[in-house]
Amino acid sequence: MINLEWYRIFLHTARTGNLTHAAKELYVTQPSVSYAIKQLEAELGVTLFHRLSKGVELTEEGKALLGFVEESLAVLDAGETRIAAMKRLGGGELRIGASQSLIKHVLLPHLNTFHEEYPDIRIRLSPGKTNIILQRIREGQLDCGLVHLPAAGEGLTIHPLGELQDGFFAGAPFRHLAERTLSTQELSELPLLSFSEDSSTRIFAEQWFAAEHSAFEPDIELGSVELLAEFASEGFGIALLTRAFVQKELAAGRLFELQTERPVPPRAIGLALHHERKLSLAARPFVDRLLENAP
């Protein structure tokens, strides 16, 4: 069997035309080179060099081979260079999945500082529903995903990242409710605003209401935190929202939070990773940073 190392030795020898010099270049001794060349010649069944008194000289066969070997090793060299470049994060790509609201309110601040530090890493954000994100992580199309917990962890590792506190928020027209403490029952009879059917927030709310023996049946379904806040402040109804996401509206007095009889349970969010696949060099520092803050 041909040892590919012999080709490297062959190349140096062919270029220098001198076993001794080739040996020096390769940091080995001359007999070592002599031996390797002989092995290669034996394996190929041809003489590759004429041994002259002042060095060696490629035979026709050797000349023919040299072209191939040069190209081959050059390609490998290019490969190694590419890898080295990727190692310096140059070619890196960070693929994150998250819901729209988590992207905006949780991910964005982290991404900003991360991108400053690693400007060469291309960030690809995939907005999507939790279960879709998890699926894509399983398939290796995403490096990680920011999802609401609990998440079906088939083949995934979930790192809890912290909790978000949801609440019910309304605008001026419902100001009279501010002084009261509302039961789930009462809430369910008010006009409710919420995300659409299959969002995790919606599912969470339905489950909670069900546990309280009520039904969560929103009158208006909307697709983003912004729209819900907007509609609520206009008085269309009571919106179920994450408190942290509407800080601005609260501070400005456009929204206020309703008191509930029983506190809305906090919802954990977590970072989902593939349980076996190792993180790419580009993803590693990002994930590390994320987990540092809230492990």
Place this chain on the structure above:
Amino acid sequence: MINLEWYRIFLHTARTGNLTHAAKELYVTQPSVSYAIKQLEAELGVTLFHRLSKGVELTEEGKALLGFVEESLAVLDAGETRIAAMKRLGGGELRIGASQSLIKHVLLPHLNTFHEEYPDIRIRLSPGKTNIILQRIREGQLDCGLVHLPAAGEGLTIHPLGELQDGFFAGAPFRHLAERTLSTQELSELPLLSFSEDSSTRIFAEQWFAAEHSAFEPDIELGSVELLAEFASEGFGIALLTRAFVQKELAAGRLFELQTERPVPPRAIGLALHHERKLSLAARPFVDRLLENAP
């Protein structure tokens, strides 16, 4: 230092996605493959495979590398194939130098049988003067040369191949000379036909005449055996020719040989080879055959 063998192992592993299978393909054990991959990863400083529970899977870096390695090893493969083809003499080339007359009368018969046996070897004949041929052998542009001896053997090996007998030939108008035995002196006074100044035949003749205290001064100089024979048979004079080369003309009676007082010394011819360079695979059998017949 990266061992190029690792790349071969990497390639098989990447293709099978399974260390165990790669190991089988390579006729080694699984830990061996595991070890090699780890070495390569350590040397490159990146992880090349995700280790999953049902095999391995290329990382981004691994995928990037794979293309290079595939190409590289394919090129080497092509090289080995080419060499194998050359070994079967397919790509062989036999470069012979010789004078015009030796080509026609000595080389041709050998070349015919040789070409029948090795039809794939391209034969390149270089007609030329002896010293030019020797020079080109020294430079490696010719594999061998058929030359008149003695030849200046600087850096060359000369194998004697046999002797050629020269003689003086004339046509019908000189028939009256046929019964006599001529001295060199007498010959020099007859109209002589010969090769041009720097041909080895001419030099040989001049030296011989000088040794006999005469001068060899041809009236007509011509460039080929055929022309000399033609002119001689037409009666232009006496031609100095190699006997074996004019057999046909002798048999047909168009020429006859003159008797000389002292026999023309035979001239040796030889095969000149480079003293250090090994013969190419294409040249080897030809030279062997040539030397077999007349060593």
Place this chain on the structure above:
DNA sequence: ATCATGGTATAAATCCTCTCTATGACAAAG
């Protein structure tokens, strides 16, 4: 001629790397 120089080949001992055996750990599937 003789010697010095610069090159390769060879022999034998050594060393190191790769390979193997054996085993562990882990996940998936039955």
Place this chain on the structure above:
DNA sequence: CTTTGTCATAGAGAGGATTTATACCATGAT
């Protein structure tokens, strides 16, 4: 809960590459 298939690891071992030392050869200078 066992079986099966996978990779990782440890330790022993073998064998090939490397080194050291030397021979050999051609060349060119003394």
